[in-house]
Amino acid sequence: MSSPSFAIGIAGGTGAGKTTVARTVSETVGEAVTRIPLDNYYKDLSHLAFEEREQVNYDHPSAFEWDLLREQLEALLAGRSIEMPQYDFEAHNRTDDRVTVEPSEILVLEGILSLYDEEIRDLLDLRVYVMTDADVRILRRIERDVIERGRDLKGVIDQYLETVKPMHEQFVAPTKKQADVIIPEGANRMAMDLLIEKVQAELPDESARPGVDRELSVNGQALD
Ligand code: UZR
Ligand code: MG
Secondary structure (H helix, E strand, O other), X not given: OOOOOEXXXXXXXXXXXXXXXXXXXXXXXXXXXXXXXXXXXXXXXXXXXXXXXXOOOOOOHHHEOHXXXXXXXXXXXXXXXXXXXXXXXXOOEEEEEEEEEOOOOEEEEEOXXXXXXXXXXXXXXXXXXXXXXXXXXXXHHHHHHHHHOOOOHHHHHHHHHHHHHHHHHHHHHHHHHHOOEEEEOOOOHHHHHHHHHHHHHHOOOHHHOOOOOHHHEEOOEEOO
C-alpha cells in the first residue's frame, strides 16, 4: 500500500445498524477495507471475577482503552501492521488472541463511541453517525442478546434501563454533532450507495473505480 489510508468512523447507539453499514461497505468494496470494531478495545478485565465483569458499565467511555486504539489507528494510518486485541462478549473480556491486521486503503472504525474521543476524531477523514429510533434499537438488542447470545430477557431490559439508555443519552447521542453525515435507519440503500461511491472514489487505483474508462489512454497519454 503506497498512499495514506482514508479513515471512516461509524458511531451510533446499540442496535442502530453500525455493523451492518460497516460490513456492507467492506463486502462491496472488498479487500481495500479493514474494519476496526471498537468492541475489541474494551479494557482487559482479567483481574476481575466473571460476576464482577458482569457489573461493569460497558456503555461508559471509561470501559475502553483509548490509548491503545489511538496508537493502533495511528500505526495503520502510517502504513504499519498492528496486533489487534479480540473481545469475547460471553466472557465479558478480552481474549488472549491478537490478530495481525495489515494496513489498507480504507479503515472503518465502528462502535457506539467511535466519535467520542477528540484525538480519535481528528484521525478520521469521514465521520458518520447512524441514527435509528430507540424502539427499533432495543428490539434489535433483545433479538441479539436474548436469541443470539442466550441472555435472559429480564437482564437485558434491566441493563438497558440502568446503563445503556442513560449512557446513550449522555455520551453517544451528543456525538451526532461531531458527524459529517447522519444516516437514518441503519443501512438504508441510498445512504449505502453514496457511502460506497465515496469510498471507491478514495481508492488510489483508478481501475478500481466504476465508470473509469481505461481505454482512453495509450502508454499513459490521455487521448482526449
Ligand atoms: P453494539 N456489551 C455487552 O453487552 N457486554 C460486554 O461484555 C461488552 C459490551 C454491550 C455494551 C454496549 N453494553 O451497549 C454494546 N452493555 O455492547 C455495544 N451493557 O455494542 O453497538 O454492537 O450494540
Ligand atoms: Mg454492532
